[in-house]
Amino acid sequence: MRRVVCYTLAICGIIAFSGCTFVVQKGRRTDIERIQRLSKQLDEFNKAKQILEERLRQEIADKQVSLAMAEKGLVITFVADVLFDSGKAKLRPELYHTLDKVAQILIENVPQHEIGIEGHTDNEPIKYSGWKSNWELSTARALSVLHYLIDKKGISPHRISAIGYGEYRPVASNDTKEGRKLNRRVEIVILPKVTKVKGSLTEPGESRKIKDFKSPRGMK
Numbered sequence: 111m112r113r114v115v116c117y118t119l120a121i122c123g124i125i126a127f128s129g130c131t132f133v134v135q136k137g138r139r140t141d142i143e144r145i146q147r148l149s150k151q152l153d154e155f156n157k158a159k160q161i162l163e164e165r166l167r168q169e170i171a172d173k174q175v176s177l178a179m180a181e182k183g184l185v186i187t188f189v190a191d192v193l194f195d196s197g198k199a200k201l202r203p204e205l206y207h208t209l210d211k212v213a214q215i216l217i218e219n220v221p222q223h224e225i226g227i228e229g230h231t232d233n234e235p236i237k238y239s240g241w242k243s244n245w246e247l248s249t250a251r252a253l254s255v256l257h258y259l260i261d262k263k264g265i266s267p268h269r270i271s272a273i274g275y276g277e278y279r280p281v282a283s284n285d286t287k288e289g290r291k292l293n294r295r296v297e298i299v300i301l302p303k304v305t306k307v308k309g310s311l312t313e314p315g316e317s318r319k320i321k322d323f324k325s326p327r328g329m330k
Contacts, residue, residue: 151302155184158219162186165211183301186212190251190294197239199250201258212298213263225270226299227252232290233277249274255296
């Protein structure tokens with residue numbers, strides 16, 4: 111009975127983390143093994159989040175950084191105005207120590223997980239900075255963080271990628287100054303080692319020839 115309760119709790123946590131439906135068939139050993147592997151990942155992410163909360167306590171209190179467990183993974187969000195001057199993509203040296211804290215967790219606590227870096231802006235048109243659009247600015251900022259983590263902290267380039275979303279994935283209204291500030295951000299995402307498939311979760315290495323592939327939310 112105790113074992114059943116443990117598996118039930120594990121499944122609930124994994125579903126909440128992944129945003130997918132997982133169907134367990136009675137007696138299937140492969141399902142139980144998959145749950146155990148996914149549960150281990152969830153434990154790793156929760157532990158990494160706890161350590162980050164401790165080491166970034168002041169930055170979180172100052173609202174420079176926020177942490178969240180999301181469908182796409184463990185998200186570390188930096189307010190872009192803290193990392194960069196207005197309209198610029200060069201990292202401020204005084205924020206290196208904060209990125210160093212994050213890099214240490216990426217290296218020591220989640221070394222097997224890939225990392226996605228996302229750049230975001232508000233919807234204010236580019237005027238004086240020389241960028242063609244917010245797409246270029248958001249991408250350049252994401253790449254600046256990527257190169258710092260690779261060149262200065264030694265994170266493997268095979269683990270990391272960068273993308274710029276411009277103004278098109280806001281987390282707040284662009285009608286207010288505070289909302290625009292929240293939308294100007296860079297997110298470092300620790301990615302789970304699962305592929306979402308309609309009706310199930312498929313781990314890397316399993317069959318990829320599945321017609322009903324379900325893309326992450328917002329992707330086409």
